[in-house]
Amino acid sequence: MSLPSWEAWTCVWGSRIGDTLNYLYSIPHSIATAILSFLHINLPQLNYLLTWVIASIILLVVVMVNVIILIYVERKELGRFMDRRGPFVVGPAGFFQNFADAFKFLIKEMILPENADGLGFNSTLVIVVASSMLIMAVVPQAPDFYYTNTDLGLLLAFAIFAIEPFAVVIAGWASNNKYSLLGGFRSTAQMMSYEVPMLITVLSVVVLAGTFNFTQIVNYQASHVWFVVPLIIGFIVFLISIVAEIERIPFDTPDAEAELVHGWMTEYAGIKFALFQLTSYVRSFAGAAIMVLIFLGGWTGPILPPILWFYIKVYAVFTLFVWMRASLPRVRIDQVLNLGWRSLLPLSLVNMLIAAFLKIYGGVFHL
Amino acid sequence: MAMAEMWINMGPQHPFTHGLWTLKVKVDGETIVDAEPIIGYLHRGFEKLCENRNYPQIIPICDRLCYVASMSWDHVYVSAVENTFDIKVPPRGEYIRVIALEIQRIASHLIWLASFMTDIGNLTAFLYAMREREMFIDLLQALCGARMTYNYPRIGGVSQDMPKSFPQQCLKTVDFFEKRLKEYDYLIEESEVFRIRSQGVGYLRPSDAINLGITGPALRGSGVPVDLRKTDPYSAYPDFDFEMAVEKDCDVYARYRVRMNEMHESCNIIRQALKKIPPGPVLGKAPRHFPRGEGYARTEDPRGEAFFYIQADGTDRPYRVKIRSPIFVTVSAAPAILRGYKVADVPSIMGSLDMCLGESDR
Amino acid sequence: MADPTPTIVAPKGDKDYSYLVSPSTVQEQEIIASLKSKFPEVEVKLKQKGRLECVKFPREKLVEFCTYLRDSLDFEHVTCVAGNDLKRAWEVIYHISSYKHRCMIQIRTELPREDPSVDTISQLWGGxxxxxxETYDMYGITFNNHPKLERVLTPEGTDFFPFRKDFKLLDHWKIDWENKGKRPKPEPMVSTDTRFGDGNG
Known part of the structure; x- marks a missing residue:
């Protein structure tokens, strides 16, 4: 088996990223070209491979920096909501508190519980972290800053989103702990019941925009109206569903620390636990990003550059999550499921009807 | 889907326990089939300890019965001694005791609110309640110099008169606190999520509550109007005009309402006491030699009916001391309340009972 | 919003206890008279207002007496059950209170030294x-027909009863001055009680 030809690489990779306007392509490409020319290697396949690796690293760094800022923002905002100051000792205004915590986790022992299934216990970590990081690969952040821009990006994002529950139930089983087991079951049940209304809501957006492509959805909103206006019901359903999906208070039943010690994460210690925590924020970030893209007009906005608008909106949505966390108690698991099946599913169907109606008679509303 | 039933040990190291005890729950899926509380991790042989100390030496260790409501336990001990030996307390002493007790009741209920809201997942209310508790702890500090273990009541009165600025500081705090209580209503009670977590959960029938010996806010939350400050008055309580907080819903929400209303009433009592307080000494005459005899006192602790029984044999030490802790009895009724609910309801139900392990393990 | 959906349907029709707000008109003397007519051999006296007292109660009569208290005289609540070691005998002290009549009765029952057992009243009052x-745990007094007479405060398998007067405390604080101020070796916690395990307690 030989390597694919130059043209084959181009059609997979270059047709999407190949436009020089995408900084996440052009910068890695120029770096790769510079390296290879320095080494006097003239292999286009290697060039593309290197471009891909460098782009991945840059994306990872961007996401990680954002997540660190996100955690800091949450701590500070939560502090304000709770009438306290939040972190303020380590670094300027406590910004490096996260790093301090990360180092603390790093020096902890990595414990594998006795009678735990080592393969399931450790592979779960890889699956959860990798799948969560992967979401951001399909979510564009600006017209000139994206990793891939596939036609089925929206569907792909939710497909990747839905990988985690399988890993979680494996983690719950492999930990050999009853709390973990219950947490794993809860996580799976909750994810399953909230996927349905969420995807139906997403479908209504797709019906209006006529495409699964994030960029085209955003462009459609820029030329018409943000989907939050016609699909306000869908927006609320999606907000609740995404909070349930990323397992934050009030829907953090899988790791409810009052009843199940830390749910399916109980037995994970040290850096493993830190990675899970980090992952949950990556998922929050991804959820907020998807919500911004499909309901809040994405990166469109006056004066400021698009990427800045994107981040402003993402942080605003995240603040909404923090606000919910600060003001609401936790919902019980059977109530969570009831809410999902009995209230959100009908509402999402109503929202779907509205979307279909607007699609047919949308000319009246300039849609 | 029927799952195999399994026992889950919740505790002794578990976030919901607020202390050191174990609740073994037998679950079918997530539904509780049976429960068994196990206590005793904090047993210090308190009653035996009292038998080896003379009467004034017991007061400071009564602080350690429950460090959330130390003043109440000091008070029930000294009033048991006063009942046993017929010691008269000057009226000013009684009034200062009532003020201290009511401040302690508010502080204790705020701790309860904090831990209860943590149990059902709202950390904001936890910090708010702790913030308000600080003001009342400051009041008690102004009164007796200590913040948690007060050692303030003495046999025959209280150790010292209150400072001159105390009434003003106290009134200011109470007024401020009543405004803050409204804020709690916005945060907690008007939240739909809080209501679905608390209403219809932890149903405790009134006749069951009486028969199982449950006292205090949990009993009043079941619609039984029993408050020893009213029904069996002690100290200076007959002088004050206050309402008994009773709710008829018998669930977690009712117990929450009872405690919130009690905080209002405590503010009310503090204001009246500061207005009516007579001048005079604060510490009466206590005998140097304690005769033979027996006696007891029961008071309305923040958690229920506190009771001290003392048998004196004529020496300087009690022959037998028996403490009735309200939580000791309440926790024994836990299986009856928990059966049929979900595992996720355990924190909210047990949190609504206001566990304190120092007093139940003794 | 979904219904709260309680997982078990609460039986709402329970007895209404709001009459407890106002005190009953029954005086303590009437309660004493009623008890005297039913149990002539039991001596009940009034100590002070709302405080009845009953010393040297015969232990055989206890359940009968308590049933009468609960069913006919509305003593709804057991405040306390305490054990005591009188050295010549054992003693169990009951404090039973009535919410309706707002009074409390103290019953002191002496048990013979060689047979520390009495009938349980937990069938009458769950409290x-x-x-x-706890009384069993601390004094080794057995309660006949008790549903679950086990250790509650001390760990399972404890072979002594710590509140008995002949139980030796560890003399940690006593310093042996003749031996250069060193602490003596703590004696092991051994009970002098030999009755454990012979079927009696």
Whole structure:
């Protein structure tokens, strides 16, 4: 088996990223070209491979920096909501508190519980972290800053989103702990019941925009109206569903620390636990990003550059999550499921009807 | 889907326990089939300890019965001694005791609110309640110099008169606190999520509550109007005009309402006491030699009916001391309340009972 | 919003206890008279207002007496059950209170030294259950027909009863001055009680 030809690489990779306007392509490409020319290697396949690796690293760094800022923002905002100051000792205004915590986790022992299934216990970590990081690969952040821009990006994002529950139930089983087991079951049940209304809501957006492509959805909103206006019901359903999906208070039943010690994460210690925590924020970030893209007009906005608008909106949505966390108690698991099946599913169907109606008679509303 | 039933040990190291005890729950899926509380991790042989100390030496260790409501336990001990030996307390002493007790009741209920809201997942209310508790702890500090273990009541009165600025500081705090209580209503009670977590959960029938010996806010939350400050008055309580907080819903929400209303009433009592307080000494005459005899006192602790029984044999030490802790009895009724609910309801139900392990393990 | 959906349907039709707000008109003397007519051999006296007292109660009569208290005289609540070691005998002290009449009766029952057992009252009042367990735990007094007479405060398998007067405390604080101020070796916690395990307690 030989390597694919130059043209084959181009059609997979270059047709999407190949436009020089995408900084996440052009910068890695120029770096790769510079390296290879320095080494006097003239292999286009290697060039593309290197471009891909460098782009991945840059994306990872961007996401990680954002997540660190996100955690800091949450701590500070939560502090304000709770009438306290939040972190303020380590670094300027406590910004490096996260790093301090990360180092603390790093020096902890990595414990594998006795009678735990080592393969399931450790592979779960890889699956959860990798799948969560992967979401951001399909979510564009600006017209000139994206990793891939596939036609089925929206569907792909939710497909990747839905990988985690399988890993979680494996983690719950492999930990050999009853709390973990219950947490794993809860996580799976909750994810399953909230996927349905969420995807139906997403479908209504797709019906209006006529495409699964994030960029085209955003462009459609820029030329018409943000989907939050016609699909306000869908927006609320999606907000609740995404909070349930990323397992934050009030829907953090899988790791409810009052009843199940830390749910399916109980037995994970040290850096493993830190990675899970980090992952949950990556998922929050991804959820907020998807919500911004499909309901809040994405990166469109006056004066400021698009990427800045994107981040402003993402942080605003995240603040909404923090606000919910600060003001609401936790919902019980059977109530969570009831809410999902009995209230959100009908509402999402109503929202779907509205979307279909607007699609047919949308000319009246300039849609 | 029927799952195999399994026992889950919740505790002794578990976030919901607020202390050191174990609740073994037998679950079918997530539904509780049976429960068994196990206590005793904090047993210090308190009653035996009292038998080896003379009467004034017991007061400071009564602080350690429950460090959330130390003043109440000091008070029930000294009033048991006063009942046993017929010691008269000057009226000013009684009034200062009532003020201290009511401040302690508010502080204790705020701790309860904090831990209860943590149990059902709202950390904001936890910090708010702790913030308000600080003001009342400051009041008690102004009164007796200590913040948690007060050692303030003495046999025959209280150790010292209150400072001159105390009434003003106290009134200011109470007024401020009543405004803050409204804020709690916005945060907690008007939240739909809080209501679905608390209403219809932890149903405790009134006749069951009486028969199982449950006292205090949990009993009043079941619609039984029993408050020893009213029904069996002690100290200076007959002088004050206050309402008994009773709710008829018998669930977690009712117990929450009872405690919130009690905080209002405590503010009310503090204001009246500061207005009516007579001048005079604060510490009466206590005998140097304690005769033979027996006696007891029961008071309305923040958690229920506190009771001290003392048998004196004529020496300087009690022959037998028996403490009735309200939580000791309440926790024994836990299986009856928990059966049929979900595992996720355990924190909210047990949190609504206001566990304190120092007093139940003794 | 979804219904709260309680997982078990609460039986709403329970007895209404709001009459407890106002005190009953029954005087303590009437209660004493009623008890005297039913149990002539039991001596009940009034100590002070709302405080009845009953010394040297015969232990055989206890359940009968308590049933009468609960069913006919509305004593709804067991405040306390306490054990005591009188050295010549054992003693169990009951404090039973009535919410309706706002009074409390203290019953002191002496048990012979060689047979520390008495009938349980936890069938009448569920609240007495753990108090009796604790009394057993601390004094080794057995309660006949108790549903679950086990250790409650001390760990399972404890072979002594710590509140008995002949139980030796560890003399940690005593310093042996003749031996250069060193602490003596703590003696092991051994009970002098030999009755454990012979079927009696």
């Amino acid at each position: 007495a259950d753990w108090h009796e367990r």
